[in-house]
Amino acid sequence: MKWRAIPLSAWIGLAGIAAALFCAIFAPLIAPYGEREVVGDIWLPIGGEFLLGTDNLGRDLLSRLIYGAQTTIFVALAATVLSFSLGVMLSFTAAVVGGWTDQGLSRLNDLMMSIPTLIFALIVLAVLPQELWILILVMAVLDSTRVFRLGRAVAVDITVMEFVEAARLRGEGRLWIIFREILPNTLSPLLAEFGLRFAFAVLFLSTLSFLGLGIQPPEADWGGIVKDNKDGIIFGIPAALIPGAAIAGLAICVNLVVDWLLNRTASLKGGRGDG
């Protein structure tokens, strides 16, 4: 891969993701104040002693934002990884085994997808206790339906190829076919999809937190900070917009990189048939 070949937009995206990851990993080191530390008056303006001002309880907004990056990115990433493992495993199994397994899984998936994701999440979260791992699990299961759909579509195309049949005739097991024959050949569309799903997970988690059903206070996360500070908007205080901009920024950066990845793989191999 040539560094020159990477377009400017992708560089911007990569830089943005790197910055967010840096904040997330080294949050306790770079945050000027503690996550829950009340440092001054409420809703102090941007600039001055506190770089981004303070929030509705007088906590330093920059520190909240940096700790928020940690929570938001960790939860979104965990949910995406889980949803991918689940979706890819089930979809490849459906494609390789076929028959009733395929029918059952596909129809179940259709049923899950016929309820809008946010509505489904609201129904489920209304019942379940509010804990972090449950939130991640709910996000992952709901999102895996989308991964399943893509994974199955891609894998069905590949299972009918000669090299898969050759592997079958060789007497390889299903696990070999899934991991050694199909997975390597679907990696590029799946990688792009991973980026898209991650961006979606960030937005989804922020939306849930904004509605008060995601990460619970006093832990900071970007959607939650928006919720905390939304009342300030009426008084013209832009504190709620800053975490909103962070969410949007991260999602845009991921989308820029994904766009480049899709273009690259498409021009490399002519996509997968329909490019």
Place this chain on the structure above:
Amino acid sequence: MVQDSGPAEKGRQPQGSLAAGLSGPPPANDGGAPKPGGAGLSGLRHRMPLATLLIQRLGLSALLLLAVSVVVFLGIEALPGDFAQTYLGQSATPQAVANIRAELGLDRPAVTRYFEWLGGVVQGDFGNSWASGNSVTEQIGLRLGNTLFLAFWAALVSVPLAVGLGMLAVHFRNRWPDRLINVVSLGAISLPEFFVGYILILFVAVQGGWVTFPSTVYADMPFGQRLEAIILPCATLVLVVLAHMMRMTRAAILNVMSSPYIETAELKGLDTLRIIARHAAPNAVAPIITVVALNLAYLVVGVVVVEVVFVYPGMGQYMVDAVTVRDMPVVQACGLIFAAVYILLNMSADILSILANPRLRHPR
């Protein structure tokens, strides 16, 4: 053209998923699964293919709706967590918990309660709210109209705008207007609804002072005032849906424009207008309808967040409030209605694209 395939492919994915999501067994990718149905059905299909397909779609949607009602109801039952306990808090005595359970009917078997609930729903009775004791149907009657009003105006603005911009992007393909639209829409897709909403509130309502902020509407509000109240929430919804719809429209039209018969038409010397009107448009109608319906379905969901942001008294806010206090009858009712609207829109997309594209009437 190769350069275009990236975003185009990305844009097309949800659209494909929509068609496959509703048609039961998807015709193309299904590996030749045997279709149920005997000689009678195939004979009917031979004589009246369109009517059979439509009935099939309607039946499937009804079945899906029934299945969704089971999921909405029994999903809640199967999940761990005792409502009465949560409802009363940790310090409740066992006797109080038992009383509440008996009062809400939770001590009876789930299957009995499901059929009672379903029977009520069919007659338009969603039961009573646990939190307030009021009739859920009454509340929904007040709020559903507000939500549909908001979604209707958002759709009325965004659909023509999106299709127009999509065509513009195709017309200036790979030149600066297209690139500009592409970059801006990529950014707009990544914006969360509440961010757009609060920006509009801050700059238009608070600093500009052009409109009032909490978008309150009440029952006997004059039409003009009502319209004025929903300007901001409507604008937010339009901005959120527009980019998606436009990108997908662009991808759909590009897909048609790059097909061999368009090239043939070009090569035999037809002028551009004639190519678009006679050759491209009929083939692009089906994908565009799908795009529009998919985004309308998305509008219904986006409405939930937007209503909370603007304190708009609609279904979305009702549901979110109910989820916060675990008011199950309300959550079930709202969930079922949202899902029903979603399924209905997806079904109409399916049916309209079958009507618009005769090739879909004879699945291979």
